[in-house]
Amino acid sequence: MPLTKTEQIVNASLKARRKKERAFQLFGIAAIALALFFLVTLMGSILSKGIPGFFQYYITLEIELDRERLDPLGDLSEQSLFDGQAKKIIEEVVLEKTGAKSRNGRKAARKLLSNGSDTRLTSFVRANPSLLNSTQKVKFALDDDADSYFRGFVKKETPEQQRRLSNIQIEYLDKMNEDGLISHEISDYLFFGSASRNAEMAGIKGAAIGSVLTLLVCFVIAFPIGVATAVYLEEFAPKNKITEIIEININNLAAVPSVVFGILGLAIFINLFGLPRSIPLVGGMVLALMTLPTIIISSRAAIKSVPPSIRDGALGVGASKVQATMHHVVPLAIPGMLTGTIIGMAQALGETAPLLMIGMVAFIVDIPGSVTEPGTVLPVQIFMWADFAERMFVQKTSSAIIILLLFLILMNGGAIWLRKKLERRW
Amino acid sequence: MRISYAIAAFAVSASLISAANAREQLSLAGSSTVLPFATIIAEEMGKNPQFKTPVVESGGSSVGKKGVCEGIGTQFIDIGNASSRMKASELEFCSANGVDVTEIKVGYDGIAVANSLEGQTLTISKADLGKALTAEIPQEDGSWIPNPYKKWSDINAAYPDIEIRVYGPPTTSGTRASFAEMVNQKAYCGKDELAKKASAARDDKSGKKCRAMRTDGAYIEAGEQDNLIVQKLQEDPMSYGIFGFSYLDQNRDTLQSALVDGTPATFELIASGDYAISRALWFYVKHAHIGVVPGMDEYMMTWVKNWGDDGILTDAGMVPMPEAERASYEKAMSELPVLTADMLK
Numbered sequence: 120m121p122l123t124k125t126e127q128i129v130n131a132s133l134k135a136r137r138k139k140e141r142a143f144q145l146f147g148i149a150a151i152a153l154a155l156f157f158l159v160t161l162m163g164s165i166l167s168k169g170i171p172g173f174f175q176y177y178i179t180l181e182i183e184l185d186r187e188r189l190d191p192l193g194d195l196s197e198q199s200l201f202d203g204q205a206k207k208i209i210e211e212v213v214l215e216k217t218g219a220k221s222r223n224g225r226k227a228a229r230k231l232l233s234n235g236s237d238t239r240l241t242s243f244v245r246a247n248p249s250l251l252n253s254t255q256k257v258k259f260a261l262d263d264d265a266d267s268y269f270r271g272f273v274k275k276e277t278p279e280q281q282r283r284l285s286n287i288q289i290e291y292l293d294k295m296n297e298d299g300l301i302s303h304e305i306s307d308y309l310f311f312g313s314a315s316r317n318a319e320m321a322g323i324k325g326a327a328i329g330s331v332l333t334l335l336v337c338f339v340i341a342f343p344i345g346v347a348t349a350v351y352l353e354e355f356a357p358k359n360k361i362t363e364i365i366e367i368n369i370n371n372l373a374a375v376p377s378v379v380f381g382i383l384g385l386a387i388f389i390n391l392f393g394l395p396r397s398i399p400l401v402g403g404m405v406l407a408l409m410t411l412p413t414i415i416i417s418s419r420a421a422i423k424s425v426p427p428s429i430r431d432g433a434l435g436v437g438a439s440k441v442q443a444t445m446h447h448v449v450p451l452a453i454p455g456m457l458t459g460t461i462i463g464m465a466q467a468l469g470e471t472a473p474l475l476m477i478g479m480v481a482f483i484v485d486i487p488g489s490v491t492e493p494g495t496v497l498p499v500q501i502f503m504w505a506d507f508a509e510r511m512f513v514q515k516t517s518s519a520i521i522i523l524l525l526f527l528i529l530m531n532g533g534a535i536w537l538r539k540k541l542e543r544r545w
Numbered sequence: 546m547r548i549s550y551a552i553a554a555f556a557v558s559a560s561l562i563s564a565a566n567a568r569e570q571l572s573l574a575g576s577s578t579v580l581p582f583a584t585i586i587a588e589e590m591g592k593n594p595q596f597k598t599p600v601v602e603s604g605g606s607s608v609g610k611k612g613v614c615e616g617i618g619t620q621f622i623d624i625g626n627a628s629s630r631m632k633a634s635e636l637e638f639c640s641a642n643g644v645d646v647t648e649i650k651v652g653y654d655g656i657a658v659a660n661s662l663e664g665q666t667l668t669i670s671k672a673d674l675g676k677a678l679t680a681e682i683p684q685e686d687g688s689w690i691p692n693p694y695k696k697w698s699d700i701n702a703a704y705p706d707i708e709i710r711v712y713g714p715p716t717t718s719g720t721r722a723s724f725a726e727m728v729n730q731k732a733y734c735g736k737d738e739l740a741k742k743a744s745a746a747r748d749d750k751s752g753k754k755c756r757a758m759r760t761d762g763a764y765i766e767a768g769e770q771d772n773l774i775v776q777k778l779q780e781d782p783m784s785y786g787i788f789g790f791s792y793l794d795q796n797r798d799t800l801q802s803a804l805v806d807g808t809p810a811t812f813e814l815i816a817s818g819d820y821a822i823s824r825a826l827w828f829y830v831k832h833a834h835i836g837v838v839p840g841m842d843e844y845m846m847t848w849v850k851n852w853g854d855d856g857i858l859t860d861a862g863m864v865p866m867p868e869a870e871r872a873s874y875e876k877a878m879s880e881l882p883v884l885t886a887d888m889l890k
Contacts, residue, residue, distance in 0.1 A: 197594035226855075234857065238592060273798065281662075281797045316585045316861070393620055395568055397600050478574075482584040484591050484598035485570070493570065493600045506770050507581065508795040508862065513772075 165524075169517030175306040175319060176261045176269045178232065178295060180212045184244060186251045195248055200241035209236050209259065216300065217291040227288045233260040235320040260308060261301070263318035263511040265292055269301065272510055309518060314484050314500065318511035321504065323519050325486040329399055329479075329494030330468060330526075336403020336490055337410060337467055342460050344407075345414030346449075349456070352415075353422040354444045373412035380409045381473030389477060396478030397493040405473045410463035417459020421452040454541035461534035465527050471498045497523045568619040571599035571840050575609020575626030576719050577769065578654055578789055579826050582863045583626050589857065590847040596840045601626075606719045610829060613646060614639035617833040623841060625829045628654065628719040633886045645832040645883045649874050651848055653864040655790035655815035655823040656724050658711075658803040664782035665705045667803035671821045673700050674805060675733025677709050678764050680757040683743030692759050712767040712774045713758070713787035720771075723824045724787055725756035732821075775800065790815060790823075791862025815864040823864065832881060845878045 122130065188208060192199035210229055213219075219228040233239075236259045243257055244250075260266075264283045267273045273282050275289060284292075295301055308315075312322025348369075356362045384405035388394045394401050425448050433443035474480055480499050487494030495503075501523065504516040573583060584601050591598025604612070606627040613625030614635070631648065639646055658674065660667065669677075676682065677700055681689040697704035714721040734740040734752030744752045758764045767774045771788040778786045779799050790810055793800055802809040806821045814820040835841045851858050854865050865871070882888075 201592065201594055230860075277798045283795070283797065316581065316588055389620060395620060396572060396622075397602070478572075478600070478602055481574075481600050481602040482580065482587065483600050484588055506577075506772060508772070508789075508792045510795060 165517050165520050168514050169521040171270070172514030172516075172518030173306060173309060174303055175308070175511075176266045177258045177302050177304055178261055178300050179256050179258050179302065180209065180216065180300065181254055182208060182212060182240065182257045183254045184251050189241070189244055189251070195245065197241075197245070200244060203241070205237035205240045205244075209240060216295055216298070218294070219287075219291065224287055227285055228291055231262055231265045231288060231291060233262050233319045234317045235260070235315070258302075260319045263509050264288075266319055267510055268292055269296075269303070309515065313486050314482055314495070314503070316482075316507070318507070318509040318515065321512070321515055323497065323500055323522060325483060326495050326497045326500035326519075327522075329402075329483075329487055330496040332399035332487060332490050332494060333402040333406060333479075333496055334464055334468060336400055337406040338460070338464060340404060340407035341410045341414055341463070345411050345460070346418050346456055348411075349415050349418030349422060350444060350449060353419050354448065355440070369412050369415050373416060376472070377409050377470055378472040378475070380405050381476035383408065384473065385476040395491070395493075397481055397483065397495075398491050399479075399487060399494045400490040401477050402474050402479045402494075402496065403490065405477060406467040406470060409470070409473060410460075410467050413463035413466065414456070414460050417462070418452070418456040421455025421459065422448060424455065425451045451543060454538050454543075457541075458534045458538050461530055461537070465530045465534075468496075468526060468530065469498055469523070471496075471502055474499060497526070568838055570597035571624065571838055571844055572602075572622045573599055573609075573624045573626060573828075574602035574604050574612045574622045575828070576606040576628040576826070577603045578606075578628040578719055579609075579626035579651075579828065581791065581861055582651070582826065582858055583828070585857055585861055586844065586847045586851060589851060590840065590844055593843070596843055599840065599844060606722075610635045611638065613829045613831050614642055614644045616642050617644060617831070619838065621831075623831055623834045623838050624844070627827045627829065628824055629723060630825070630827060631829065631884065631889060633889055636884060636886055636889060639884075646829040647832065647877060647881045648884045648888070649828050649830060649845065649848075649877060650866065650870070651826050651828060651863075651874075652852055652858065652866055653815060653823050653825055654862075655810045655820055655864060656720055656727075656787060657790045657793040657810040658785060658787055658805060658822070659778065659793050659800045659810070660785045660803070661778050661782040662799055662801050664784075664801075665707070666801055667697070667705060667785060668807070669697075669704060669803060669805060671728055671732040671806050672736050673704070673733075675729040675755070676700055676737070678711060678758055679729040679733060679755050680759050681754075683740050685739070687743045687746045689743060689747070691761065692763070694763075707783050709763040710765065710781075710784040711763065711787060712765050712777050712784060714769060714771070714774075715766040718769055720787070720789055721758070722756075724822065725758060727822055727824070729755045729758070789862070790864070794862040812859070812864060816867075826863070829884070830881070832883070835881070842878075849875050849878065 185208070186193075189203040189205060190199050191203050209232065213228050213232055214225055217224075217228040217231075219225045239259055240257060243255075261269075264273065265288070268284055268289060269292070273284050279286050292301075308320050308322045310322060311324050312320050313325035315321040352362065352366065384401060388401045388404055389396060429447050429451065430443050433447045434440070438446065471480060474496065479495050480502070481493070481495060482503060483493050483495045485493070497519065501516055501519045504512045504519060571587075573587070580601060580603050587599040587601050590596055602608075602622070606629050609625030609627045610631050611625075612622045615621050658667065677692075677694055677697065680692060682692050682694075683689055694700050694709060696706060696708055698706040713724070730752045734744050734755035740752070740755070744750065744755065747754070767777060767786070771792045774786040774788045775792055775796050778784060785803065793802060793810060794812070802811070808814050808820045810820050810822075815823050830841065830845070849871075852863075852865055852871060853859075859865060866874070
């Protein structure tokens with residue numbers, strides 16, 4: 120049977136149409152492949168650097184915990200242990216283990232152990248006072264240069280002038296390694312240490328707690344205000360010019376660069392209210408300003424998606440407008456509101472720019488105990504570490520990035536879980 | 546009921562604010578070059594349970610010098626760090642706010658010019674280094690043209706026959722400012738006869754205009770992070786970089802120093818003053834806060850304990866002062882002479 124005219128036209132154009140379709144699909148696949156490529160490269164480089172950063176080299180030494188020398192005041196207070204001779208006691212053991220005799224040799228041997236070894240010994244004593252006056256095995260971190268040697272960053276073949284460890288130091292390290300004193304373990308400093316200029320002692324605990332405190336303040340301020348604003352604008356506010364302007368401004372605020380909120384925070388909270396710099400309270404307030412638009416917008420969307428029949432039903436059985444909103448609409452909108460809030464908070468978790476102005480981008484060692492003690496946050500810690508010269512910080516930086524990413528995944532996962540659990544379908 | 550909630554919330558926030566106002570730890574800010582050393586001192590001081598660890602902010606030398614002079618009260622910083630000395634104009638800002646400060650020098654930092662060990666060592670005079678990197682070069686007739694040198698060998702046949710490509714810090718950096726002043730302005734425009742004449746001809750006797758760096762791609766701004774420059778140099782042996790000495794010190798196994806006026810940047814040569822490009826590191830102490838914020842004296846004493854020839858600071862790459870200078874600044878810490886404009890001359 121001969122083809123009709125229409126069929127002929129269609130057949131003729133078929134090839135070109137199919138080609139277009141294939142091209143479009145190829146384009147899409149290529150875009151996804153490119154995105155995947157970047158993601159894999161990024162994750163690959165972070166993981167390959169970061170995973171070794173979770174480990175470090177320790178040395179186990181037998182230390183005689185002589186009470187008189189460690190605790191001169193005899194009350195085991197921090198001050199007494201600080202005044203004691205912890206450093207000297209450790210050094211004596213190191214000198215014995217390395218067999219260093221000459222003045223230069225002794226100087227070289229002392230530098231092999233972390234600068235924080237004395238603090239580690241005194242905190243060990245404070246935790247186990249019953250062990251005083253006995254000989255105990257205590258684990259100390261190696262100095263970051265010595266650590267780099269075992270990692271293979273410092274090579275024996277490099278001429279002595281060009282490396283940070285002298286021949287004699289390498290000799291000592293090899294000797295102690297042969298004696299089985301050196302071990303490679305998960306770094307406790309990374310998780311339980313605070314900011315430090317000694318790469319081997321630096322950890323994220325201070326920054327992580329700072330982040331939690333800051334986000335807590337942020338949530339306590341932003342969530343109620345954001346939800347109340349959304350409820351009022353959506354359910355009660357008259358539709359007129361003024362509310363329209365407010366709406367437009369809220370939408371615009373969501374696109375304002377975050378550093379601007381930092382300047383606002385500096386001007387209002389610090390200069391006007393006289394709050395101190397560098398504290399999570401101010402940080403949380405600034406981040407709350409930043410997350411408010413996100414929360415308001417998502418909360419309004421959540422309220423809008425509640426079917427009008429629910430409101431009508433409530434009003435129909437005699438509920439007041441407030442009762443209908445508070446008892447029926449808001450509870451149904453809560454999952455959507457929470458999702459928006461968590462996403463806003465996750466954004467806030469990754470911010471450094473607004474915190475720069477209010478002094479939270481700083482080197483802060485002490486772990487904040489409350490929102491009014493100086494603290495910093497995880498991304499700031501990463502930023503600071505990335506700039507330090509010591510080579511061990513490169514790996515620590517990537518490790519901290521992995522931890523920050525885990526936090527983010529956790530928060531976003533939480534948002535998805537909440538939505539799935541509380542979601543209602545109509 | 547509702548009102549009592551509001552009152553309670555207000556009371557809680559008020560008590561938080563008053564609790565926060567009595568500051569227990571020192572607050573410092575300023576130069577990112579001084580920061581690594583100031584943080585070492587802060588951490589060392591914080592080991593003593595009597596004191597909280599000082600909070601050290603970055604921000605650049607100008608933030609340190611301006612911040613310390615902004616006023617008296619715990620919302621202002623106590624000590625400002627700087628890698629360039631206070632200027633008379635900056636001191637006026639202090640006096641205008643009624644702030645007395647004492648100037649303490651803590652040590653030196655070299656600015657290294659370096660490249661990968663796989664590349665060619667650059668042996669160059671300080672003046673020619675400025676000539677290679679300054680934005681404009683004078684002509685015989687006194688006019689200024691954009692820097693025409695493409696290769697190092699264009700300046701002097703003895704220099705490497707490779708393109709001029711130097712990674713360095715951006716304009717916000719104190720390292721960049723010091724380098725431009727010492728090399729471009731003083732060593733090149735201040736010494737070269739032609740440049741001196743041409744500078745005077747354009748109303749620029751001191752040669753300040755020479756501080757501008759090339760923007761035609763020969764000088765590449767690599768961001769505030771010196772680590773980034775180090776990485777670039779390791780990847781590209783044909784390029785050179787300008788950064789703080791401590792980064793060269795940490796990467797001795799992959800980088801080599803250029804010989805500027807015949808001298809490489811080494812610890813000993815910076816300390817002896819032979820290496821041509823180095824600057825002093827300072828901090829400025831606010832008098833009104835001594836005895837009010839706990840730990841000011843202790844902080845200064847911690848510097849004294851550690852700024853010697855062989856301590857944790859030199860380990861991190863800071864170059865110590867000669868003994869006589871150390872003694873004079875240790876004296877200044879106890880006597881606390883008020884900084885005056887005469888002292889800055």
